[in-house]
Amino acid sequence: MRAMVVNNWGDSFKLENRSDPEPGPGEAVMKVRAAGAGLTLVTMRTGVFGGEAPRVMGHELGGDIVAIGEGVTNIATGDRCAVYFYLNCGYCRWCRNGRETLCENTGGFVGVHRDGGYADYICLPAGNFLTIPEGLDYEGAAIAADAVNTPWHCMRERAKINPHDDVLIVGAGGGVGIHGVQVAKLFGARVIAADISEEKLELATQWGADEVINVREINDFTSEIKKFTGGKGVEAAIDFHGAPETFQSCIDSLAVAGRAVVIGAHPGDVKVNPINLILNEQIVTGSRHSSRAELIETMEVMARGDIKPVVGKRVHFTEVETLFQDLISQDLLGRGSLIYDD
Ligand SMILES: [Zn+2]
Known part of the structure; x- marks a missing residue:
């Protein structure tokens, strides 16, 4: 063969x-x-x-x-x-x-x-x-x-997506992210797609994303998210890229009781404030296949x-x-x- x-x-x-x-x-x-x-x-x-x-x-x-x-x-x-x-x-x-x-x-x-x-x-x-x-x-x-099975597990078991959630998807135009957009929509969420090119964001829109953010064209990621969510942040932030800076943006964009989940893997550290986790009952976690x-x-x-x-x-x-x-x-x-x- x-x-x-x-x-x-x-x-x-x-x-x-x-x-x-x-x-x-x-x-x-x-x-x-x-x-x-x-x-x-x-x-x-x-x-x-x-x-x-x-x-x-x-x-x-x-x-x-x-x-x-x-x-x-x-x-x-x-x-x-x-x-x-x-x-x-x-x-x-x-x-x-x-x-x-x-x-x-x-x-x-x-x-x-x-x-x-x-x-x-x-x-x-x-x-x-x-x-x-x-x-x-x-x-x-x-x-x-x-x-598809990777975002399926992530959205249902780790991010626990509900129909009333605002969900941020970082890397939404990539091979796993674009199916993540579809899974989040299937679970009834409102999806904010983030990626690095207009082509990838157009693709995300085509497959159901409600809002898009071109991360190469903004200065402050967290304030963009606040703008799209009436100041509250997102109930779930899923990072398909998984660099320390993108996952930090996910953590910093969470609403009360929000869940930040990393799927893509790059080595590095992020900052988590235990007081935020306690007062807002937020979850920072990973998801595996x-x-x-x-x-x-x-x-x-x-x-x-x-x-x-x-x-x-x-x-x-x-x-x-x-x-x-x-x-x-x-x-x-x-x-x-x-x-x-x-
Ligand atoms: Zn075993």
């Missing part, structure tokens, strides 16, 4: 021929039909997530199961499947209580600690394959499996058309490097999508 390989972390992708994978006991092999690409992968490719290289990356995937190993009962050959990103144990208390991204015995991530799907075929533990519901195509399922159950829910909501995949660019998977360059230069609107041969 063809595979896009990172030989050492930090290197570009190289096209290589590898033998087709065979499933061991408890594993299955999927013919990849669609894949997504986002900034998380750019960060992973630097090596900061650990894992050993050479590595085939790619974890947002849709395809067809073509072989199953001994003892596999949850899926069968011919099933259309999406891939769950985390390689978890399945039996620790976090895996059992629906917070499996906190697994005590984590095996890492698909495409980092085990070969991913920027290749014709991928072999994984069968439990990492989830059936795609009728009405959702391979590309939609691939995008569901990071760009989603559970399998949340990915299933996300795909079902997408299958009925309530959230749509927003794709900025499609290239063949052997040209994934060009998509990475667009991600690095922040030129991509929405999600990057990879196409595969039939």
